[in-house]
Amino acid sequence: MLTLNYIAKRIVISTLLIFGIVILTFLMIQLTPGDPAIIWAGKPRGPGATAAIARAREYLGLNLPLYQRLALYMYKFLMGDWGLSVEFKQPVFHLVVRNFMASLEIVVYAFAVAVPLSLWLGTRAALSRGGLGDKTIYFLSVVLAGMPRFLVAVLIFLMLYLFGYGYLGLRVSPKYTTFSGLTGMITVDSLIAGRLDIFLDAFLRLIPASIALATYPMGVITRVVRVSLSETFEEEYVRQAISIGLPRKVIVRRYAYPNIVSVVAQLTGLLFSYMLLETMVVENVFSREGLGTLTSRAIVASDYPVVIGATVFTSIVLIVANTIADIVQAVTNPRVQL
């Protein structure tokens, strides 16, 4: 019952947070320079220009008072109409989702690499605390977490280039460029469509970008697992288990791991947000499209609808991810509900 209450509370808070972000982003965007009406009108010239800009202002609702614009925006937002991009002239929701899925694909693969590897490394380090293995893993985790992502990405790209794989920089080979599917993640869509050739092509191109992105969560999760497990090993019940001669692996799996699941879940939720931001750098280096690239282009073009849409969409995803992480933590560790 307590868990259900907690979950309901978290969902309400998350919903309020999303509304708060929509309002805040909307208000902040109003303060930035650049007139979207002029961008919308294109390159109006001659005597018709002033009228064209006035019409654009009206069409975009820019002539209304701020509170009305905000109310109108909130209403349309809830109805799923996030407006049209003033730069790309396409529906914002469509643009944001399309690019988000491209970014999400790298993040998912990066986590698929990072989580099992860091769990293994963290456990090895905790089990040989103070030894050479521990020191090596600790050093490695510091380097992985501390190195700037652009540097890691550039180094990986440079290696690929030197070994003749520089063309792996794109998201998919030019010959498959018209392929599209339901999810927007090429590796998933190609499998659904039974196109193993496309899957392989997209997968190979994903590996370098995912590895570059995975280095940070690998470093961080390894260190947290190492510390958390080491602390758990000091607990009385674990000591008891050791004293009765249970195998070390059984102790780790049955007694120690459940104790750190909540910490790792919480951390993974937080890292997910961070990684979405980091993809911007990785996407650029590997010439892949994604939300980061879209947002940076929209900012430069004063494309407010896209900037708001991308910010809000990302926030929703992050809030949902963190809420799930909180709920997992609450279920696995009831103390957090108090």
Next chain:
Amino acid sequence: MLGKRTYLLVAVLAIAVVVVALTFLVFKPLTGPATTKRVVTYAYRDAITGVDPSVEDDTGIMILHLVYETLLRYDPKTGGYSYVLAKSVEKVNDTVWRIVLRDDARFHDGSPVTAYDVNFSIWRTKLVYEELGRGLGYIWECVNSTNVLDDKTIEIVTSYPCDIRPTLAAAYGAFIYSKNVLKLSGISDIVSEELITWFNKGNELGSGPYKIVKYEPENEVVLEKFSDWWGWKEINNPNAPDTIIIKIVEDPGEQERLLRSGGIDIASSIPRSSIKVLKDSGFGVVVADTFHNFILMFNTRRCPTNITDVRKAIAYAIPWDSIVEQSLMGYGRKGSGLIPYGFPGYSSKWALKQDLDKARQLLSKANAPCELRLEMVITQGYEEEEAFAKLLKAELQKIGVDLEIKALPWEQVKSLGQSVWEKPEEAPHLIINDWWPTYLIPYDYFSLLECLEPEKGVINYWNWAGYCNKEFDEVLSKAYEKSLESLEESLPLYEEIQKIVFDDMPAVNLWDMQHIYVYNQQRIRFRDGAFNSLYTYTVFFQYVEVLK
């Protein structure tokens, strides 16, 4: 002591590494660019801002000229026009033009191109401009009515004597498309925003050599060969690309990296300092003349650039003979008057020479009542503007003028430029506007300095100088009307206008741009006709050969 599981894990990891490595080796040909189709990947630096053939007025030009066709096309070799969708354009009398369409042209849905479609396209472009203010439909201003005589013949009746040919060959707003777009889109109002949005989602029904198959304007646009295009048999290019991928790559450094790694075949924006190295490494370089120029505009509403002598002093301080070599690395032409080289009305007599002594004299004569500290705004990422700004700063220091340079994103540059009308004190003293024409009428360039009627709220948003000279506006208006009637006869009037600009110096043309395309010579060959100075940024891919 390591357990079995550890060994197992290590073994699994080792196998995974081996499998990935083998996959890389075995499937290298699969993932490489080799393909049975002729695919060309072209990197372009700006996102595509739209593909509505009646409305688009910016970067969409490079897609539009491949998907749609105009009735005529400017021929840079002769300075005249060649036929595209029209097979004859005849002047019946001073106000009537008869156009006969070619018989073999078809739209992408297989339907023939008819005079009814021409009629539909002209009126939609004209009305969208007149009613919504969108697009560049002013090029059809002199059109009073149209009469479809039969399926292949249309007459254009103008309100006054007007040479319709520059309009028929315009870079924007002159595209012909099928009237079936209404049926296809399910929208009946031809001037509605909904129809504009329909086009901008990547829908089309043109007659050009390529069709849009993927339209993601923020990332890439993919075009596919239209095999029923009438022109294939005329140009006889069996190696023309089957698929064109236009990839948006903003960073010139990234374009270079992709070109070197085989990710793209043609780069449109390479750091100028890398061009020689790339050439030496075996890449091809094509230099295309354009009518794209870079105009330095002076804020005529803010001290000290509101003083003519100060503006002239700055103009004489510009190291004119070093611009091309140092800012453009040799790829460009020194500006001379607002009209670029090769464009009707161009004259080399307006070219300036650096004269620092004269600049000092002018400054002293001006006796400016405010500090000689100037702000200059340039566009971020335009390396040639950045190089020029540094050159100018050094030269201005020699005559005692301080220059602060601000590099901003294009939209902010535009916004600051336009602020000269409402907040002249906040607008920069100097700003660079790069400009390319809509059609072959010199008015296009001088319109940048047209004042209109700011007192009635009718502002020219491209006049970033805030320049208002009624005499200039009157002569320009006369020249514009005359050039619609006869370009040749209007040229003396444009010369008069250029003289006013020279005397008042609200703006100077710094250089005429040459566009540089660096490409993979092993795969790409450019034929004559691939580039055309009027259609800026467009590569006519039907004249490109892709070698397998």
